[in-house]
Amino acid sequence: MSIVLKPEIEKQWGAGTAEEFDREYAVAGVREFVTLGDYVTLYSSDITQLRAIVEAKLPQESILLGTLGDGRFKFKSPIEVRLRSEDDQIVAEAVGIDEFGYGQTQHEALRDLQEAIIEVYLAFHFKESNLGPDLRRVWDLLKERVELVHP
Numbered sequence: 001m002s003i004v005l006k007p008e009i010e011k012q013w014g015a016g017t018a019e020e021f022d023r024e025y026a027v028a029g030v031r032e033f034v035t036l037g038d039y040v041t042l043y044s045s046d047i048t049q050l051r052a053i054v055e056a057k058l059p060q061e062s063i064l065l066g067t068l069g070d071g072r073f074k075f076k077s078p079i080e081v082r083l084r085s086e087d088d089q090i091v092a093e094a095v096g097i098d099e100f101g102y103g104q105t106q107h108e109a110l111r112d113l114q115e116a117i118i119e120v121y122l123a124f125h126f127k128e129s130n131l132g133p134d135l136r137r138v139w140d141l142l143k144e145r146v147e148l149v150h151p
Contacts, residue, residue: 065094068114072150073121079145081113097138121146 064078080095083106092101092109099120101113124131124139125148131139 065110065113068118068146069111070114070118072148073118074147074149075145076147077145079117081110083109096141117142117146121148 061083063081063083065081066075066078068075079097082093082095084091084093089102089104090106090109092103092106092113094100094113094117097117097120099113099116101109101111101116103109103112120138121142124135124142128139
C-alpha cells in the first residue's frame with residue numbers, strides 16, 4: 001500500500017536524509033519511498049499508521065462558519081470549523097459544539113455540518129429544560145453564536 005504526496009506537502013516536511021526517514025517512518029512499516037519528479041510515494045505495510053503520521057504533519061485548515069444556509073437562523077458570531085481528511089472523506093468539525101459534517105468535498109462536509117447544527121439547535125431549543133450539564137454547555141455556546149429568527 002502507498003501514499004502519494006503532492007509537491008507542496010512534501011516540501012513542508014520532506015523525507016530528509018535516509019537516517020531521518022528510517023527513524024520517522026519505521027513505526028509505520030514504511031519499507032521504501034520513491035521520488036518521481038516532484039511527487040514522493042511512501043510504501044508501507046501499515047497504511048493506517050502511515051496515514052496518521054502524514055496527517056499529523058499536515059497543517060489543519062480552520063475556517064469560520066457564518067451561515068447555516070437556512071433563513072430561519074442568523075449568526076451573532078461565527079463558529080470555528082476545522083477541516084481535515086479522514087478515510088477518503090473531508091471532515092468538518094465545529095469547535096466547541098462537538099458536531100461533525102462529512103463529505104467527498106469541503107462543500108459537502110460543510111453543508112452536512114450546517115444541517116447537523118440546525119438539527120441540534122432545534123432539538124435543544126425545544127428540550128432546553130431536559131439538558132444535562134454537557135449538553136447545556138453546547139446549547140449555551142450555540143445560543144451565543146446563533147439565533148433562531150423565524151421559527
